[in-house]
Amino acid sequence: MNQKPLIFPVEKLETATPSAFTLHFTEDDIGIITIDVPDEKVNTLKAEFVHQVSQILHQAQQHPKLKGLIFVSGKKDSFIAGADISMISRCTQASEAEELAKKGQTVMAQIAGLKVPVVAAIHGACLGGGLELALACNSRICSLDDKTQLGLPEVQLGLLPGSGGTQRLPRLIGAPKALDMMLTGRSIRAKQALRMGLVDDAVPQSILLQTAIERVNKGRISKRVLPCQARLAQGPLGKTLLFHFVRKQTRAKSKGHYPATEKIIDVVQTGLTQGSGSGYQAEARAFGELVMTPQSEALRGLFFASTALKKDLGAEASPREIHNVAVLGGGLMGGGIASVTATKAGVPVRIKDINQQGISHAFKTSWDLLQGKVKRGHLKRAEQQRQMMLISGTTDYSGFRQVDLVVEAVFEDLELKQKMIREVEENAAQQTIFASNTSSLPIHEIARGAARPEQVIGLHYFSPVDKMPLVEVIPHAHTSAETIATTVAFARKQGKTAIVVGDSAGFYVNRILAPYINEAARCLLEGESIEHIDNALVNFGFPVGPLQLLDEVGIDVGTKIIPILETAYGERFAPPPGLDAVLKDDRKGRKNGKGFYLYADKGQKAKKKQADSSIYKLLNLTPKNKQAESDIADRCVALMLNEAVRCLDDGTVRNARDADIGAVFGIGFPPFLGGPMRYIDSLGADRVVKKLQALQRQYGERFAPCDALLTRAAEGQKLYS
Missing domain, CATH: 3.40.50.720 (NAD(P)-binding Rossmann-like Domain)
Known part of the structure; x- marks a missing residue:
C-alpha cells in the first residue's frame, strides 16, 4: 500500500458561525472534508449547512491537482444521524418545507456533479440526510463496527427522504430493496449493506480512511450493474407488477393511516417512469405536503418527547453507577x-x-x-x-x-x-x-x-x-x-x-388499558365476534386488537389486575359479568395455547391467526356482528382517553408527554395520533366530552366524562399548554 494518509491543513472558512465542515489535503492531493457540528454529540444536517458545503466544495475545487474528496466524521461514533428535526418543525406551510428539500437536493447535486471521485467514509450512524449525502458520493466505504448502521428512517416521522434519497437509492440497489428500506425505515448493518451494493466496501474502523484513500486513487467507479432481479423490476412490466404489489402490501399494513408510505411509492414510481428530473420535483413537493400533515406532526411530537425524556431522570439527584x-x-x-x-x-x-x-x-x-x-x-x-x-x-x-x-x-x-x-x-x-x-x-x-x-x-x-x-x-x-x-x-x-409514574393501583399503563379491554369483552358478550372486535381496533391503528393482546399478556394476568382497580376506583372498572367463564375453562392465552385464539401445537407450523370458535359456546352466545367497527373502536378508545386524563389530573403521570409515551410505547396506542393526550388536543376536549356523554346515555355511567375533561372543554384548554 503506497498511499500514506498524511494530512495538511487548509485555512478555516471565515463564517459568522463556526463551520461544521473543515477541509484538509493529504500529501498527494486528496481532500478530506471532516463533518463535526460544534457543541453537538452527533452530527445532524441543518439549513445553514447548504452554504457551508457549497463553500467547502468550491474551496476544494480550487486545489490545482485535486485527485478526489473524502467525507469523514469528526464525531467518535456517528457519521451523520440525520437532519435537524426542529428545522423541519419550524416550517409553517408546505412551500417552506418544499424549499428546504430543494436546498438539500441542490447541495447533494453539487457533490454528485463533481468530476473527481468522492468517497463517504462511514463509521457509526448514517441515517436520513446522512445517507442521502453518502448516496450523492461516487463511492461509499463503511466500518464493520456494530455502531455503523445505514438507513432512511424518515417514514417513522411521517416524512420521506427529501434530499434526493428517493431517486438515488433505487438506482443504486434496485427499486424493490430501496422501497423496503424507505417504507419500513429500518437500518441495516455493514455486511448487509455490502451485500446489497449500498456500500462498496466494509472494513475495520482502523483502516477506514486508508481504504477510502485507496478508493479515490482508483478513480471514479463506473455505474454499478444491478442484479438480474432488480433489472427485471426496472423494466415496464416489472415496474407495473412491483408497484401494484408494493401498494397492496403497504396499504394492508398501514390501513391508510400513514400517508408518507403512499407518497414514497408515488415519488419512486415517478422517478423510474418519468426520469429523475421529475422524480426530484415530486420528492420536494411531497416532502412539503407531508410536513404539514397531522400524522407527521404527531410523530414528530413523539420524537421530541422521547428526546426530552432521555434527559429527565425523574428526580433532582445524580444517579449511582450500577456495576452488578x-x-x-x-x-x-x-x-x-x-x-x-x-x-x-x-x-x-x-x-x-x-x-x-x-x-x-x-x-x-x-x-x-x-x-x-x-x-x-x-x-x-x-x-x-x-x-x-x-x-x-x-x-x-x-x-x-x-x-x-x-x-x-x-x-x-x-x-x-x-x-x-x-x-x-x-x-x-x-x-x-x-x-x-x-x-x-x-x-x-x-x-x-x-x-x-x-x-x-x-x-x-x-x-x-x-x-x-x-x-x-x-x-x-x-x-x-x-x-x-x-x-x-x-x-x-x-x-x-x-x-x-405514581404509586397508585394499576400505575398508569394498566390503568388505562383495563377499561379498554373490559369494553372489548362487553362487545364480545353482546354478540360481536372476536375477529370483528379486534379488527375494529387494528383498523383504528393499534398493532393488535384488545382480545389478542389479552391472549399475549395472559388472560389470568390481565384479569388479576381488574379486582385491584375496581377496589381502588369503583364501578367503572367492574369486569363484564359472564367473562369469568373464560378463566374457569383454564384459558390463559398464548402461554398455555388456549385463549381467544387458536394456537399451533409445538412442532407444528403456525397457521394464520384464527379465533377459537369454541369460546362462543362457553359464553353461551352466537356471534352476530351488529355494530360498525367505528362504533366498537369509539367505545373502547373513549374509555382509555377518559382514564388517561384522570391519571394526568391526579398525578399518576407527571405530564402529557409521559402519558403519551406510556400509551404509545406500552400498549401500542396509534403513533400517528401521537398518544391519547395529543389525540384529545387534535379532536378538542369539547368533542371528546360530547362523544363520552353520548356513550354514557347509551351504555351507562362508566362513560361519564371526568371533571378534568369537562373543565378543559368548558374553558377551551389543551392538555399540551
Whole structure:
C-alpha cells in the first residue's frame, strides 16, 4: 500500500458561525472534508449547512491537482444521524418545507456533479440526510463496527427522504430493496449493506480512511450493474407488477393511516417512469405536503418527547453507577430482565431462583435471544459466549454483597415480595436498591416493614421484556431521589424508555388499558365476534386488537389486575359479568395455547391467526356482528382517553408527554395520533366530552366524562399548554 494518509491543513472558512465542515489535503492531493457540528454529540444536517458545503466544495475545487474528496466524521461514533428535526418543525406551510428539500437536493447535486471521485467514509450512524449525502458520493466505504448502521428512517416521522434519497437509492440497489428500506425505515448493518451494493466496501474502523484513500486513487467507479432481479423490476412490466404489489402490501399494513408510505411509492414510481428530473420535483413537493400533515406532526411530537425524556431522570439527584445486578425469579419475566441487563446494559447479572430448573430456564431465555441474533448475522459467536458469561445463577444469596440493584420478579403475592425485601436487606450491601417488577401491587405496601424503604422502588417491565420498549418506574412516598435517578438511568442502559409514574393501583399503563379491554369483552358478550372486535381496533391503528393482546399478556394476568382497580376506583372498572367463564375453562392465552385464539401445537407450523370458535359456546352466545367497527373502536378508545386524563389530573403521570409515551410505547396506542393526550388536543376536549356523554346515555355511567375533561372543554384548554 503506497498511499500514506498524511494530512495538511487548509485555512478555516471565515463564517459568522463556526463551520461544521473543515477541509484538509493529504500529501498527494486528496481532500478530506471532516463533518463535526460544534457543541453537538452527533452530527445532524441543518439549513445553514447548504452554504457551508457549497463553500467547502468550491474551496476544494480550487486545489490545482485535486485527485478526489473524502467525507469523514469528526464525531467518535456517528457519521451523520440525520437532519435537524426542529428545522423541519419550524416550517409553517408546505412551500417552506418544499424549499428546504430543494436546498438539500441542490447541495447533494453539487457533490454528485463533481468530476473527481468522492468517497463517504462511514463509521457509526448514517441515517436520513446522512445517507442521502453518502448516496450523492461516487463511492461509499463503511466500518464493520456494530455502531455503523445505514438507513432512511424518515417514514417513522411521517416524512420521506427529501434530499434526493428517493431517486438515488433505487438506482443504486434496485427499486424493490430501496422501497423496503424507505417504507419500513429500518437500518441495516455493514455486511448487509455490502451485500446489497449500498456500500462498496466494509472494513475495520482502523483502516477506514486508508481504504477510502485507496478508493479515490482508483478513480471514479463506473455505474454499478444491478442484479438480474432488480433489472427485471426496472423494466415496464416489472415496474407495473412491483408497484401494484408494493401498494397492496403497504396499504394492508398501514390501513391508510400513514400517508408518507403512499407518497414514497408515488415519488419512486415517478422517478423510474418519468426520469429523475421529475422524480426530484415530486420528492420536494411531497416532502412539503407531508410536513404539514397531522400524522407527521404527531410523530414528530413523539420524537421530541422521547428526546426530552432521555434527559429527565425523574428526580433532582445524580444517579449511582450500577456495576452488578441480581434478579429474583427465573421465570418468563425474570429471564427477560436478566437477558436485557447482560446483553443491552452489559452488566453482570446473578439470577436467584428456588431451584436449578428456574435458573436453567432463565439461561435458555438469554441463549435463545442471542442465538437469534447470531443466525441473523447481527452477532458473532464469540460475542454470544461473552455476553452469556455475564449471567450466573444461584439458589441462595451468595454474591449478593456485591450487588448494586436487585430486581424482584416473583409471583404477584404481597407477603412473598415483602419477604424478598427482608432477605435481600439481610444478604446484600447497605446501598443495594430493591426494585419490584409488580404490575398491580402498590409499592408502599411492598416497602412496608423494610429497613431501608428509601431504597425500595417499582420497576414495571412489559412482556416480552426483550421486545417491549417501556418500563414504568414507581417510587413510593419515601423513595429517595437518588434511588429514582439511579433506577431510571439503569433502565435506559437496558435500552428501555422509562417514565416515572405514581404509586397508585394499576400505575398508569394498566390503568388505562383495563377499561379498554373490559369494553372489548362487553362487545364480545353482546354478540360481536372476536375477529370483528379486534379488527375494529387494528383498523383504528393499534398493532393488535384488545382480545389478542389479552391472549399475549395472559388472560389470568390481565384479569388479576381488574379486582385491584375496581377496589381502588369503583364501578367503572367492574369486569363484564359472564367473562369469568373464560378463566374457569383454564384459558390463559398464548402461554398455555388456549385463549381467544387458536394456537399451533409445538412442532407444528403456525397457521394464520384464527379465533377459537369454541369460546362462543362457553359464553353461551352466537356471534352476530351488529355494530360498525367505528362504533366498537369509539367505545373502547373513549374509555382509555377518559382514564388517561384522570391519571394526568391526579398525578399518576407527571405530564402529557409521559402519558403519551406510556400509551404509545406500552400498549401500542396509534403513533400517528401521537398518544391519547395529543389525540384529545387534535379532536378538542369539547368533542371528546360530547362523544363520552353520548356513550354514557347509551351504555351507562362508566362513560361519564371526568371533571378534568369537562373543565378543559368548558374553558377551551389543551392538555399540551
